[in-house]
Amino acid sequence: MIRASENIYEPKIAVLDRVTDEIPEVKTFYWHFEDPLEQEKFRKFRPGQFAQVSLFGIGEFPASLPPRPPEKETFFTIRRVGSCTGALHELKPGQRFGVRGPYGNGFPMESYEGRDLVFVAGGIGLIPLRSCIIYAIAHRKKYGRIQIFYGARRPGELMYIEDLRRWEAAAGIECYLTVDQADADWKGHVGVVGSLFKRPDVDVAVANATAFVCGPPVMFRFVIKDLLEMGFHPRDIVSTLERYMKCGVGKCGHCCIGVAYVCVDGPVFTYEQIRKLGEDI
Ligand SMILES: Cc1cc2nc3c(=O)[nH]c(=O)nc-3n(C[C@H](O)[C@H](O)[C@H](O)COP(=O)(O)OP(=O)(O)OC[C@H]3O[C@@H](n4cnc5c(N)ncnc54)[C@H](O)[C@@H]3O)c2cc1C
Numbered sequence: 001m002i003r004a005s006e007n008i009y010e011p012k013i014a015v016l017d018r019v020t021d022e023i024p025e026v027k028t029f030y031w032h033f034e035d036p037l038e039q040e041k042f043r044k045f046r047p048g049q050f051a052q053v054s055l056f057g058i059g060e061f062p063a064s065l066p067p068r069p070p071e072k073e074t075f076f077t078i079r080r081v082g083s084c085t086g087a088l089h090e091l092k093p094g095q096r097f098g099v100r101g102p103y104g105n106g107f108p109m110e111s112y113e114g115r116d117l118v119f120v121a122g123g124i125g126l127i128p129l130r131s132c133i134i135y136a137i138a139h140r141k142k143y144g145r146i147q148i149f150y151g152a153r154r155p156g157e158l159m160y161i162e163d164l165r166r167w168e169a170a171a172g173i174e175c176y177l178t179v180d181q182a183d184a185d186w187k188g189h190v191g192v193v194g195s196l197f198k199r200p201d202v203d204v205a206v207a208n209a210t211a212f213v214c215g216p217p218v219m220f221r222f223v224i225k226d227l228l229e230m231g232f233h234p235r236d237i238v239s240t241l242e243r244y245m246k247c248g249v250g251k252c253g254h255c256c257i258g259v260a261y262v263c264v265d266g267p268v269f270t271y272e273q274i275r276k277l278g279e280d281i
């Protein structure tokens with residue numbers, strides 16, 4: 001609950017612990033709040049929720065949160081695109097930045113219990129979907145089949161490679177990877193992510209399934225078309241919408257699409273809702 005005296009826009013001070021490289025221009029930033037009380041308050045959020053990250057004197061930007069629990073550490077995986085993300089990429093362990101949140105609706109994972117889960121991601125679209133996958137694996141008995149379809153432009157651009165290898169090897173998870181352009185070492189599938197659906201050894205779960213789709217607009221458009229042709233109902237396809245955000249809490253209107261505030265009504269929407277909002281990508 002927000003107290004009358006609380007400034008909802010005031011970021012809390014975060015300290016960078018360590019940084020790991022993911023793929024070119026994408027790094028993962030592990031951090032904690034300087035104030036242990038803030039750290040304690042910030043211990044539960046659902047996949048698909050986000051935080052506003054502040055780089056002092058530069059600005060703020062939204063970033064997806066990993067699911068807690070089961071993740072024990074808090075981190076952001078961030079692609080360098082402009083001023084704020086670039087400034088975060090320049091920070092060294094021990095340096096400070098600001099965080100406020102968690103915000104947004106997140107994926108209602110409880111509502112998919114008993115269903116098959118089909119994850120389809122392209123490029124850095126795996127950032128929010130990884131959260132759902134980690135959550136689903138942590139609650140494995142509550143879900144049916146777990147299928148992961150992930151594509152990147154080149155083998156060196158496959159994100160979270162250790163997770164991918166673990167999921168490929170895990171019993172009870174069907175994980176299929178593809179790249180647009182192979183290199184000499186790549187022995188796997190080559191083609192856009194939707195081409196995986198047509199492989200003879202692949203049997204996409206449809207009848208009792210929810211499909212999660214995140215990736216660049218062109219991939220999203222083609223994958224949605226494939227899923228609808230396979231028989232998915234638009235309400236059984238979910239995704240996250242990216243919008244330029246300022247306040248993150250439904251006050252400024254920067255993120256509005258039609259009647260929806262992406263920061264509070266989203267960023268997770270069904271494809272049925274996305275179409276109604278006039279966002280038929
Ligand atoms: C809910 C939500 C969660 C997000 N989670 C992540 C995440 O986990 N990791 C991550 O790397 N990114 C994430 N993003 C995208 C991230 O917020 C933007 O890349 C960031 O705002 C860019 O800020 P900047 O100051 O570095 O870029 P700016 O200096 O503001 O912009 C640089 C260039 O990038 C373009 N740009 C800015 N924002 C976006 C955007 N959202 N989409 C496409 N182009 C954009 C601008 O038009 C400009 O051309 C998320 C966005 C949303 C809405």
Ligand code: FES
Nearest residue numbers: 246248252253263
């Ligand atoms: S970002 Fe201000 S209303 Fe959504």
